[in-house]
Amino acid sequence: MSKLKIAVQKSGRLNEESMELLNNCGISIDNGIDQLKAEARNFPLEVLYLRNGDIPQYLRDGVVDIAIVGENTLIEKGSDLPIIEKLGFSKCKVSIAIPKDIEYKSIQDLRGKKIATSYPNTVNQYFKSKGENADIHVINGSVEIAPNIGLAEAIVDIVSSGSTLFKNNLKEVEVMLKSEAVLTSSPNLSTDKQVILDKLQFRIQSVLKARDSKYVLLNAPNGKVQDIIKILPGMKSPTVLPLAEEGWSSIHTVINKDKFWDVIDELKAKGAQGILVCPIEKMVL
Ligand SMILES: Nc1ncnc2c1ncn2[C@@H]1O[C@H](COP(=O)(O)OP(=O)(O)OP(=O)(O)O)[C@@H](O)[C@H]1O
Ligand SMILES: O=P(O)(O)OC[C@H]1O[C@H](OP(=O)(O)OP(=O)(O)O)[C@H](O)[C@@H]1O
Numbered sequence: 001m002s003k004l005k006i007a008v009q010k011s012g013r014l015n016e017e018s019m020e021l022l023n024n025c026g027i028s029i030d031n032g033i034d035q036l037k038a039e040a041r042n043f044p045l046e047v048l049y050l051r052n053g054d055i056p057q058y059l060r061d062g063v064v065d066i067a068i069v070g071e072n073t074l075i076e077k078g079s080d081l082p083i084i085e086k087l088g089f090s091k092c093k094v095s096i097a098i099p100k101d102i103e104y105k106s107i108q109d110l111r112g113k114k115i116a117t118s119y120p121n122t123v124n125q126y127f128k129s130k131g132e133n134a135d136i137h138v139i140n141g142s143v144e145i146a147p148n149i150g151l152a153e154a155i156v157d158i159v160s161s162g163s164t165l166f167k168n169n170l171k172e173v174e175v176m177l178k179s180e181a182v183l184t185s186s187p188n189l190s191t192d193k194q195v196i197l198d199k200l201q202f203r204i205q206s207v208l209k210a211r212d213s214k215y216v217l218l219n220a221p222n223g224k225v226q227d228i229i230k231i232l233p234g235m236k237s238p239t240v241l242p243l244a245e246e247g248w249s250s251i252h253t254v255i256n257k258d259k260f261w262d263v264i265d266e267l268k269a270k271g272a273q274g275i276l277v278c279p280i281e282k283m284v285l
């Protein structure tokens with residue numbers, strides 16, 4: 001039986017959460033230290049540990065079938081490759097930054113200015129879309145140092161917390177794109193491999209849905225149950241069970257984790273008590 005080959009970043013920002021996602025999908029991988037290739041024990045999957053920046057070319061060449069990469073890397077080097085699933089981790093921006101004390105009104109202020117970046121294609125495309133040309137100086141790391149050593153007047157790089165910009169006396173002036181880790185694939189997958197990918201994607205979706213949801217249990221007087229259900233619609237319909245104490249019910253439901261704090265005061269006002277919020281491991285709709 002054929003195996004699906006997945007590329008995962010060898011080390012860096014994406015590695016840990018990519019491996020954790022596969023683990024949460026119930027896939028066990030024996031990974032010895034410094035091993036570049038590993039087989040899953042209980043799923044037809046082979047993991048290749050590669051440099052993030054090299055992955056788009058490996059996908060095109062058919063050396064690997066699918067991969068977890070930063071969306072920003074796909075935009076820069078693999079715009080021909082599909083995004084199969086957004087994975088919700090390694091969220092960041094790719095932004096233009098300039099020295100803190102330089103005034104900035106619009107992208108036209110960068111005319112004739114040198115821009116240091118590791119993302120030349122993305123920068124060119126962005127400037128073109130604004131009717132401008134960019135004078136790009138490509139460097140592969142420590143981009144934020146460039147203005148301080150006289151190498152460039154602006155930079156384009158990844159921004160997350162903003163602390164690297166701050167430490168280098170830079171300010172973000174334009175967000176070119178927002179990125180997160182994504183699952184992508186080679187353009188030509190055999191039918192056998194597509195079947196395995198469908199199974200893996202189903203598991204990933206179950207993990208991601210569960211990650212975004214919470215299981216909520218609460219108690220309420222029977223007279224308040226209908227009001228509370230209106231606030232907590234749940235997956236299909238909430239479960240309502242009688243409590244041992246007469247006149248009271250227990251309501252069980254699933255809600256989006258970001259919505260919970262918005263409705264908690266409303267629930268309490270409607271008479272909800274003993275509210276429990278629990279994590280969900282997997283969710284199949
Ligand atoms: N500070 C950050 N916060 C959140 N996500 C980030 C951050 N820095 C990078 N990323 C995301 O993680 C990806 C990998 O970044 P990382 O710095 O680990 O590797 P790299 O140097 O781009 O790649 P390579 O594996 O080729 O050396 C980036 O493409 C981006 O999507
Ligand atoms: O806004 P922040 O939270 O400071 O994050 C942004 C920094 O993170 C990344 O670098 P990383 O730490 O991955 O080091 P690298 O340059 O060696 O890839 C990126 O290249 C930025 O420099």
Ligand SMILES: [Mg+2]
Binds near residue numbers: 013
């Ligand atoms: Mg980095």
